[in-house]
Amino acid sequence: MAAHNAPYGAAHTAAAPSESADASTIPAAPASMVGLAALYDDPAFKVLYARVHDARQALPDWDNLAHVTAFAGAAELVGELLIRPRGAQERRALAHLLWQLLPTAMRARSFLPLPDDLGRRAEDGFALVPGDVPRVAASWVAFLGDPELLPKALAHQPLVLVPRSQAKALHQKAPAVLVQAERLEGDLLHARALGAAAEPVRPTSLESVAGWLLSAGPDARGLDLRSEDDRALLLVWAQLLRERHVDGRSAFAWLQDGNAPASVKARVVDACLDAAVAAVGTFTLDPQACRFSLSSREGEGGWAEQAAAALRTVALPDGPLVREVLPRARQRGSVAELVWADALLVETGYAAGRLSALGAARAFARLATSVLAPLGVLPLSGLRDGRGAVLLQRFVEEAPGEPRLAAPRLVSFGEAVKNEPLADAWRDGRGLMLPDPKAGPRHELAAMPAWLALFLEGIDDGYRSRPPQPAAREATP
């Protein structure tokens, strides 16, 4: 990704920001937007950029106080840049620079500005143009229309969810149990519990298994392409697909190939999923998750108090840099909890870069519903704990006519981005509060080809309804 965020990406080189590295990587996209050039040309930005670069080179990873002090110093410079009104893309570029100075442990999750060639398109409302989004060939979706899909997939003894009434649940809060399917007899699935005992569970009706497998969640919805945020998200996902290669060819190109062999399809869908997680997790920041949690113990020299004092003195043109929150449980040694990111990322939404962990998960679920579900990756969102995890259940076409069911996974966006097996998450007590499938809509597998065609057609309609594009403008000298 760094290559597409050249001015910073470069963040790790001494090179000054340069427009020359901003060549569009989207062939069909108009390279007409001035983008961040005005910010990059600002002498104050160049000073800030050099300062961040130098600090990153010099600061030892263990020295939290030095990081916070450097952060506060850089934030003062950001304040000077914010005297002029700045757009959302400029603000997220500034937040990215500050993010790089956070103490090491607080940088567990990446935060990047939008790739330059997409960031420029903010001025155009991220309008979609032909060639932006892959025209997924019908052959990628066709296997989901097989009426025998579920029985065939269950024949391979996958891990599936069944209601907790069918077996002794390990977790009080989980309304379902993860079991190993054994065989299908008529309309009943026989299965075993996981773990050393591996006891048989009560046979479960196919309808009940399908209910858990196909549940989309009580608030399920796909991308709304009338929304600027959802268009930006789709564009970033498509961009990332161009950068992920399978057997020497981009995932973007593979999806448009109606003759793609079954042997590569699973890996291409892996790339699509990986790109969807990265599109949300790498390009958004959660102010709550990246706040300063400062605490100190005796003998640490009061560094946390000094750090808190340094941060509290920083003022931006429209108010202080940080605002205080309190830990819910009174913690010994807690000095301060300071939220800073929403002072820079003042707008909420994907394009502006500010999403809570829950907002990020909802964005991921919308993207997954629109572009991953037709490839066999079915999202279930709306877990009752409100932490925003999304359950993924996936049909894989490894060979023609031989669908398999992959083990369920859980994707979450908090202080770190996680895409892990559901069994591992449950072991740690996460992702347990699944919504009852009876309460929400289901993924209609047989309708997926039509749904995808409708989605792509909707994009085409968007192209046709757009006014003619203006001629490309010259970049600001």
Add this chain to the structure above:
Amino acid sequence: MMQLIALEANNRVRAERPVVVVVTRKKCAAAERAVRSFATAAAALAIDAIAMDADDADNAELLDDLGITCVPECLLFARGVVLERCAGARHDDDARAILGAALRRPRDRR
């Protein structure tokens, strides 16, 4: 803003009409600011807003289930689903933008 305990709040958040829950603490300036901002934002968006005390033992289980770590913390519910959550807001407009985006209502700037 009405202060409710978990039992009452549990019923309110299942309603069709969205409701904002602000987790507060007595004598906490940040919580008081959040209550003001979200009450104003909720009124502007014609939705309900209620408060819950983080230190009330009756609320502990629900707040644990929801993974509440900060005071203030604000959650937007509709039909029992959490649509958005955040550790307060900078000001009234920020609170309104957060709620508006989660409700997918057009914001003023659009």
